[in-house]
Amino acid sequence: MATNGVNGAHSRSAASEKNPSYLPPRFEIRRLEEKHIPWASAVVIHSNMYCSPVWPVCYPEKQTQRALDGFKAADYLVRHQVESGMSFGVFDTEYKFKRPESEATEGAVYWDDISPDATQQEMLDAMDNPLATVALAYDGINALDMEKLMPLIAVLPLFGMLYGILHVLDTRPEESHTPTGPKQFLMRNATSTRQDYEGFGLMRKLANFLMREAKLEGFKAINIECLHDAVAHTWSHPPEPFKAELICKFKLDEWEDKDEKTGEVTHPFKPATQVASKIQVNL
Template sequence: MTKLSSATATATATNPVNLPARYDIRRLTQEHLPFALAIVLHSNMFYSPVWPIVYPENKTARLYEAFPAGEYLIRHQIESGYSFGVFDLEYQFKRTESKPDGRLYWDMQDTTLDADQLLAQMDFPLVSVAMAYDGIKPLDKGRVMPLIACLPLFGTFYHVLETLDPRPEASWKPTAEKQLMLRNATSTRHDAEGKGLMKALAQSLMRYAHGEGFKAIQIECFADAVTKVWSEPPPFFRSTVISEFNTAELEVEEEVDGVKRKVKPYGDNCRQRATKIYCELRSSEPNGTAVK
């Protein structure tokens, strides 16, 4: 497995990440695809501030449906070489046959399992993921549609943020490799939450992208903790909230039987801030000179 520099685990003035020694940040490879996909789906279906509220029924069945549908999204980002995960070096396997790299034991036919039972079947040391890809090699929207069919408001989230984005496309869209990194999917498995893993991984990715020559990272956030981390980057990066909306206030127009009306797609019970954040990696260094 390819690792980030060991410096990513050392907190300094310019590298303010302090992961406990039991955790290691590594580049994700194809062998990690089912594990990364499981973490993303399990976290979103059961613990997101949005999806369990707007889709409260049949969550396990929806998760199973989204597993093959989401495979392309995760594979594209792993193949980019810019997706990383946090691994628990002290992870205790639940089953002997899971060693040494882990196993996923979901039975896609058994929809009776709850969130805890599904988590118990995620027997692998990967605990947090940050998926990303080079913006010059975009996702095939047609191949993402099966996932959107499972979570229709997932598409609404991106569409509204794009509509509210005031920037001319030429001001931010990449024209060559290693200009703009696009982040898509940040998740930590439920039994590893609250340890600062998402922040550590995000800030490591910022520094890694800077070292690779990227000018900026763009990310859409649907959780307050993610928005906070990406809107308050470490020195000497600079972030801007480009567009945002609140799910409880969002209204869209729909037409039924020739009659147009305003509706709230996320309903009244879901109250979450959605943001698109642009993190500039080459703003300034401590002496005020431009980062090259």
């Protein structure tokens, strides 16, 4: 087996002859494991709290405190998807560790004792592991437990509202996208690239890899909510022979919320101008 992993470790690539990664030799796609849950959580939270076109705009204050709270609250969402066996990450096989204790464990996240006043860069520096990009997913037959998601929604109240709106706008017959057994519909939830790995084209290659892998596993479709133009473009333009279908979308700053008691109309997502969409890729 090849020895091109971090620190010369054996390659753990999830790529195969049937499903190549098409990544430069420096990068490797691996199936995420339990030990990667805090790494993946940090990637998702850092990307969303600091770099997203949605959440830093909706919540510009106390971003680091929100990131730290979100990191703890995201464990269930990330764990559920990692345990599904259909969540993958891109790893940097040439990563240089900042701390010797990180090297001993092949990586770590040091957010437990970080100050709420830490900067975005300090939060990034405390992510000392080779995980560059994640694509989290779970089998639709094993639905998320909304009660266990509530701590994350408490950190980002508009997160719950946004997904609720997309659910309402999805006018498909329930039976057309509701699984009756395993390996029918794959649910994609969390596409994030670590800030210092943006610009390498990793997200698209990982997304295309996941589409091919889902097809090999027997899934017939993938559903994904997109809160970023690049993500929406990637999933709207899948590789042949897959076909994308735009299920619904809305522009955040144009969404009106009306109080049933007072009749007052508000725009809860302003000033965020991002288009939120739901896409299904038929495999």
